[in-house]
Amino acid sequence: MTKQADVVVIGGGITGTAILHELAKYNLRAVLVEQEPELAAGTTKANSAILHAGFDAPTGSMKARMNVAGNAMYHDLKDELDLDIRWSGSYVAALDDEQMAVLQELLERGNANGVPGLKIISGDEMRKEEPNVSKDIKGALWAPTAGICWPFGLALAFAENAVINGAEVIRECQVTGITVEDGAVKAVETDKGTIETKYVINAAGVHADEISRLAGDDSFQIHPRRGEYILFDKTAQKDLVYSPIFPTPTKMGKGILVCATTHGNVFVGPNAQDMPDSEKDDTAVTIPGMDDILDKARRLVPNIPVGATITEFVGVRAVSSTGDFILGPSEKTKGLIQAAGIQSPGLTSAPAIAKYLVDGIVAETGAAAKTDYKKGRPAQPCFRMMAEADQKALIAKDPRYGRVICRCETITEGEIVDAIHRPVGARTVDGVKRRTRAGMGRCQGGFCGPRVTQILSRELNIPVTEVRKEMRNSYMFYDKESGGKA
Known part of the structure; x- marks a missing residue:
């Protein structure tokens, strides 16, 4: 693979996907690379899921500024992207x-x-x-003004909207190097090939300092x-x-x-x-x-x-050596933009961080806003929340919605198939779980896990032995003799 992009975002967590969503509003070729098969596989999937009000961070810090602004932005984004948020206080x-x-x-x-x-x-x-x-x-x-949310759902919504607006998400794509010439970024090297670009946004979470060093900037540690x-x-x-x-x-x-x-x-x-x-x-x-x-x-x-x-x-x-978010252009490498040290309140701050960084790129490049930008994302059916008449109509249209796969959460085969074929679809058992809740109930996938595995195999046209739980090498079947996947 050799391709060109105006901006490459490294990292598919809440910060990286929010940045991609903001970039997709402009006439910029934007690509996000994530090393795992699923988005939000790091800190985003395992945090307190709170949209903080903004009283904790020191006044004047990036954390405080981005927190308060991000909280306000989510109040608008909730309806626009159909986000799972409850403003509980x-x-x-x-x-x-x-x-x-x-x-x-x-x-x-x-x-x-x-x-x-x-x-x-x-x-x-x-x-x-x-x-x-x-x-x-x-x-x-x-x-x-505080609330609770489903962080994976937020990251997925940002990514899905970005993709339907022309951005690209490349998963299982590990960054191996960043080419710098005359002090400026020229390309991102990955295990899938080269992406030529002038801008790299480093949203690599706990590995952000390592990515920064690849581009010649060792000014902070995570x-x-x-x-x-x-x-x-x-x-x-x-x-x-x-x-x-x-x-x-x-x-x-x-x-x-x-x-x-x-x-x-x-x-x-x-x-x-x-x-x-x-x-x-x-x-x-x-x-x-x-x-x-x-x-x-x-x-x-x-x-x-x-x-x-x-x-x-x-x-x-990801705790930064500076004690604050590290946001903005690198002082050592032109074209490298940091979104590092994003610990709490990073989830709340994500859309504000995205706007702050993308506004800088737009100002520098003169990129125009898209006239055909599409708000929202495809509706995601939730069978158990539908009225009975709507359930019957959906089953008549697609009988797979009448087959319950996860009994704890009442998740149907139709919902799982939809999750696999969405703009940024599920590729693993945990990817299905986080999109649909199949496997999140009391039995934790004891009943539905094998059935979800079979559906993934069928819909992705891969052998059952190629189905993974979540990460690159987390195969569901293990061959003791060979020491690898079955």
Whole structure:
């Protein structure tokens, strides 16, 4: 493969896909490369899924600026891209007078950052809305503009809209080098070939410093910080919470919280473990980590139903050596644009980061806005949420919508087939799961997993032995004798 592009985006997480979505509004040839078969396979798939209000980051920092702007942008994007967002608001809980003083600091910082509607309420006022929180909570900071979302769905929506507007997404495409001549970017080298370009946007998450060094810029480092989570069955929500409940923050982050999801589950986490740079991709959960999460979560919500646990998982955050987002043109290599160190509130900040960076490229190139830009993306059918008459009509049109594959979540064969053939379609079992929820229920794919595997094999026209769980080499079948896929 040898191709030309005006801009190459490296990294298919929420930041990279938001940037591609913004680039697709202009007459620019934009290509995104992602090393894994699925988008959002890194930090984006494993985080707290909160759209933060913007009171936590230091006033004047990139984190604060992008957070507040991004939050406002999502209020418009929700309907435009059919995003899975619930504007729940959020609470930061204080257990004593010292923590109440921290709430006052957060309130003042939030006001300085331009966050609307913040106020401190009493513990009793909080318990009227969240009756299961601790009786020891003395007060809370209420942020009405915060929300919860489905991060993978956000990233997918950005990518799908970009693709229908002419951008390209190349998956399983690992960057091996960046050609620089006379101090300027000339091409991106990948294991699939060369992409000639004048601009590279580095949105490579925990590997952003490595990508930057390939282009001759070693001005920052990215250090991995692991966060472990526990996810509970939907039946537990009545005993837990409906909004994000934070403790007062520490220097390591926002702390271990208790939070609902847009799908009706509840989770607790994350903790914060600084890891060696050699372990950027370590996503193993630990028993001490689980114990730590439960201990701290119970300070906010005493009756955590451990028996309702359905899975545990880990996200790795990209902590920059600068302590802030690293955004904008490299000072060492012309054409290299950094979108690095995007830890919390990176999910919230993504559309604002995208606009900030793309505005710079547009100003430099003079690229015109597309006159035929298409808003939105193809509708995604959700059988279980339809009225009975609409379900019957859909089954009459396509009988595959009458075959339930995932019993826990009532996901049909028709929905799975649609997920595979969308503009940026599923290529793995987890790709189907994140697009449809097949495998996200109580049995965690025990019933539907083999059927999803068969459907992927059929629709992608590949042998069953070529079907993968998520990552490049995560084949579902393993041959013990050869030490490889079956």
